[in-house]
Amino acid sequence: MLTPDRISLNTATVKEQWTLAQCIEGCARHGLGGISPWRDKLQEMGVTNAAKAIRDTGIRVSGLCRGGWYTGDGALTNAVLDDNRRAVDEAAGIGAECLVMVVGGLLPGSRDIGAARAMVEEGLAHTLDYARTAGINVAIEPLHPMTAADRAVVNTLRQALDICDRLGPGIGVAVDVYHVWWDPEVKAQIRRAGKDRLMAFHICDWLVPTTDLLNDRGMMGDGVIDIPGLRAEAESAGFDGLNEVEIFSTGNWWQRDPDEVLSTIVERGRIAC
Amino acid sequence: MLTPDRISLNTATVKEQWTLAQCIEGCARHGLGGISPWRDKLQEMGVTNAAKAIRDTGIRVSGLCRGGWYTGDGALTNAVLDDNRRAVDEAAGIGAECLVMVVGGLLPGSRDIGAARAMVEEGLAHTLDYARTAGINVAIEPLHPMTAADRAVVNTLRQALDICDRLGPGIGVAVDVYHVWWDPEVKAQIRRAGKDRLMAFHICDWLVPTTDLLNDRGMMGDGVIDIPGLRAEAESAGFDGLNEVEIFSTGNWWQRDPDEVLSTIVERGRIAC
Numbered sequence: 001m002l003t004p005d006r007i008s009l010n011t012a013t014v015k016e017q018w019t020l021a022q023c024i025e026g027c028a029r030h031g032l033g034g035i036s037p038w039r040d041k042l043q044e045m046g047v048t049n050a051a052k053a054i055r056d057t058g059i060r061v062s063g064l065c066r067g068g069w070y071t072g073d074g075a076l077t078n079a080v081l082d083d084n085r086r087a088v089d090e091a092a093g094i095g096a097e098c099l100v101m102v103v104g105g106l107l108p109g110s111r112d113i114g115a116a117r118a119m120v121e122e123g124l125a126h127t128l129d130y131a132r133t134a135g136i137n138v139a140i141e142p143l144h145p146m147t148a149a150d151r152a153v154v155n156t157l158r159q160a161l162d163i164c165d166r167l168g169p170g171i172g173v174a175v176d177v178y179h180v181w182w183d184p185e186v187k188a189q190i191r192r193a194g195k196d197r198l199m200a201f202h203i204c205d206w207l208v209p210t211t212d213l214l215n216d217r218g219m220m221g222d223g224v225i226d227i228p229g230l231r232a233e234a235e236s237a238g239f240d241g242l243n244e245v246e247i248f249s250t251g252n253w254w255q256r257d258p259d260e261v262l263s264t265i266v267e268r269g270r271i272a273c
Numbered sequence: 274m275l276t277p278d279r280i281s282l283n284t285a286t287v288k289e290q291w292t293l294a295q296c297i298e299g300c301a302r303h304g305l306g307g308i309s310p311w312r313d314k315l316q317e318m319g320v321t322n323a324a325k326a327i328r329d330t331g332i333r334v335s336g337l338c339r340g341g342w343y344t345g346d347g348a349l350t351n352a353v354l355d356d357n358r359r360a361v362d363e364a365a366g367i368g369a370e371c372l373v374m375v376v377g378g379l380l381p382g383s384r385d386i387g388a389a390r391a392m393v394e395e396g397l398a399h400t401l402d403y404a405r406t407a408g409i410n411v412a413i414e415p416l417h418p419m420t421a422a423d424r425a426v427v428n429t430l431r432q433a434l435d436i437c438d439r440l441g442p443g444i445g446v447a448v449d450v451y452h453v454w455w456d457p458e459v460k461a462q463i464r465r466a467g468k469d470r471l472m473a474f475h476i477c478d479w480l481v482p483t484t485d486l487l488n489d490r491g492m493m494g495d496g497v498i499d500i501p502g503l504r505a506e507a508e509s510a511g512f513d514g515l516n517e518v519e520i521f522s523t524g525n526w527w528q529r530d531p532d533e534v535l536s537t538i539v540e541r542g543r544i545a546c
Contacts, residue, residue, distance in 0.1 A: 111499045113455070146419040148455035149481045149497045159457045182386070182421035184432045208422045213483055224422045226384045 002231075002243055002269035008034030008062035010202065010246035011041050014261055016254040020045040024053045030262040034060035034242045036100075036200075039090060047093035054094060062242040063139065063174065063200045064096040070123030071104035071116045071153070084127040091136045097241060098137040098199040100174045101127075105150040116153045121163055124171065132170045139199035140164070141174040146213050156180070157189035164197055172197030175234060176246065178204050178217055181225040187233045195238025203227055203273060204247045215250040219264055221272030228273060243273065275504075275516055275542035281307030281335035282535065283475065283519035284314050290531040293318040297326045303535040307333035307515045309373075309473075312363060320366035327367060335515040336412065336447065336473045337369040343396030344377035344389045344426070357400040364409045370514060371410040371472040373447045374400075378423040389426045394436055397444065405443045412472035413437070414447040419486050429453070430462035437470055445470030448507060449519065451477050451490055454498040460506045468511025476500055476546060477520045488523040492537055494545030501546060516546065 009032055011023045018026060020041040027035050035054065042050055042064070054061060067087035073080055091099040103120040106113060124138065131138045140160040143152035154160050157180055160173045173193055180186045190198070205223030210216050220227055231243065245265050247253050253261050282305050284296045291299060293314040300308050308327065315323055315337070327334060340360035346353055364372040376393040379386060397411065404411045413433040416425035427433050430453055433446045446466055453459045463471070478496030483489050493500055504516065518538050520526050526534050 106497055111497050113499070117457070144419065145417065145455040146483070146486070149479055149483075153455075155455055156457065182418040182426075182428055184390070184429065206422055210419070210422075210486055213419070213486065224379055224384050226386070 002273040004031040004266045004269060005033040006243055007032050007265060007269050008036050008060065008242035008244040009262065009265070010036045010065065010244050011038050012065065013245055013247045013253065014258040015041070017258040020050055021053060022258070024050070024057055024059070026258060026262055027059050028057040030266055032059065032262070032266075034062040034244070036061065036063040036065060036244050037094070038065045039087060042090055042094065047090055051094045060242060061094050061096040062244045063098045063100045064091040064094065066100045066102045066141075067127060067138070068101040069104040070120045071107050074107045076119060076123050076126070080123065081126050084123070085130050088127065088131045088134050088136050092134045096136070098139040098172070098174065099131065100200060101138060101140050102143060103140065103152050103154050105148065105153060113148065113153055120153055121166070124163065125167055128167055128171050137199050138171045139174040140171065141176060142179055144179040156183055156185070157193065158185055161189060161192055161197065172199040174200035174202060176202035177225050177227055177230050178202070178206060181206060181230065186230065190230070190233045191237050193237060198234055198237060198239040199241070200244060201231065201234050201239055201241060202244045202246045204245060212250065215248040217247045217249055219247060219253065220245070220268040231273060243269070275546040277304040277539045277542060278306040279516055280305050280538060280542050281309050281333065281515035281517040282538070283309045283338065283517050284311050285338065286518055286520045286526065287531040287534055288314070289527040293323055294326060295531070297323070297330055297332070299531060299535055300332050301330040303539055305332065305535070307335045307517070309334065309336040309338060309517050310367070311338045312360060315363055315367065320363055324367045333515060334367050334369040335517045336371045336373045337364040337367065339373045339375045339414070340400060340411070341374035342377040343393045344380050347380045349392060349396050349399070353396065354399050357396070358403050361400065361404045361407050361409050365407045369409070371412040371445070371447065372404065373473060374411060374413050375416060376413065376425050376427050378421065378426060386421065386426055393426055394439070397436065398440055401440055401444050410472050411444045412447040413444065414449060415452055417452040429456055429458070430466065431458055434462060434465055434470065445472040447473035447475060449475035450498050450500055450503050451475070451479060454479060454503065459503065463503070463506045464510050466510060471507055471510060471512040472514070473517060474504065474507050474512055474514060475517045475519045476504070477518060485523065488521040490520045490522055492520060492526065493518070493541040504546060516542070
């Protein structure tokens with residue numbers, strides 16, 4: 001059971017309907033405890049304006065989505081590294097509790113997933129150096145293996161935590177139940193992460209059937225993920241942050257009145273989380 | 274580089290076009306080294322007829338697809354266990370080198386993936402007992418995590434090999450590159466499996482984008498899997514069986530002339546494997 005003050009709205013959940021200003025107002029109106037903007041919406045509103053609006057409502061910023069995408073240019077270009085530094089600055093500007101990293105997929109035209117993974121780790125090290133100076137936590141989000149080719153070559157918590165072990169303090173993981181629920185090791189790896197490295201906890205649900213690899217996520221309670229079980233494991237490992245609702249849903253939630261979406265989130269927090 | 278004699282046709286690849294009898298003839302005509310029937314096609318032709326036709330062509334039977342599905346009834350019913358014994362008998366009847374197990378997804382109406390996994394392991398133990406008496410190898414096929422809810426709760430080679438460790442001799446894994454290519458541990462787990470437990474090796478390719486979770490697999494060379502690299506790892510671990518081509522493809526290969534499909538398989542074996 002999650003009360004609204006323990007829930008954060010990831011703006012992707014209503015990205016087709018609301019601007020960031022509307023999201024911030026909506027969170028306040030529905031009593032949510034926090035928000036996690038995507039960068040396109042943040043840049044559209046402007047960091048200063050957004051920071052002020054968020055401060056005025058008193059809600060927390062559970063994260064900024066997203067840095068990463070290190071492999072997109074086929075090399076760690078200045079453009080990629082600069083963009084990640086800007087992401088750190090934006091996270092700092094709005095007081096985000098972490099910068100969530102979607103690391104990028106295979107290099108263009110390549111089948112060498114090992115090369116992509118090496119490039120990602122090197123890129124993360126660069127971003128982490130800068131993030132430490134800004135006091136921003138870097139949270140690697142392991143993405144579901146079905147996204148390995150085109151979105152993220154970090155696909156399990158074990159793999160992400162191995163990277164964290166090598167890179168040292170200031171870097172941890174964003175646990176999204178959608179991406180990790182299937183993993184036989186998920187609970188053991190959540191325990192391994194521990195309080196310091198559990199930087200974000202994202203919720204939604206896995207629908208049966210799932211009709212799209214990217215944009216057919218379900219509202220909590222509509223699918224098969226044991227959300228209370230995973231949440232309990234994270235809390236028992238020391239996580240005390242917000243539960244961030246991130247639902248990509250072309251065919252359903254992106255079509256609805258966003259106030260209905262937020263009401264549903266609040267209701268499902270009470271009965272399905 | 275794979276010569277045709279090292280390739281086996283999984284009948285799912287042309288399931289919309291050919292009966293098993295036509296598949297057997299087609300394999301012989303294209304010089305393939307083996308076949309792996311699905312049970313529905315085998316039952317349609319009859320085990321005795323199929324065994325004779327296969328023997329007459331001199332091709333090998335790299336596997337029988339599939340046993341398993343232990344969770345479908347929500348309990349290990351006699352119906353499920355009997356069906357798996359029949360699968361063992363059918364595998365023996367056609368001289369299959371292994372019985373491939375797709376273990377089943379979550380229990381109907383349940384979110385308890387741990388319970389499903391426990392039931393699967395108990396079911397495998399039963400089938401293995403019987404398979405040992407028939408001299409049939411049982412090959413667990415870890416399926417891609419995107420199938421965990423509705424097809425298979427065994428999703429990594431590590432998990433499958435842990436089960437094999439507990440159940441003892443006669444059980445191993447079917448490595449399908451489509452299901453495991455993304456795994457940071459895939460090569461280490463192939464080495465761990467070793468010759469005795471590498472019972473089947475399935476090939477096809479991961480398309481970008483992938484438009485369906487089940488039936489949008491690609492022909493070797495059309496996607497991003499490093500097939501030669503994974504195959505080399507398996508061979509270096511001692512695998513010397515056939516490379517079984519299993520492509521589910523509603524929109525493409527199931528629409529084509531099956532002789533064109535087999536010619537393409539032979540060609541891609543030479544240039545993309």
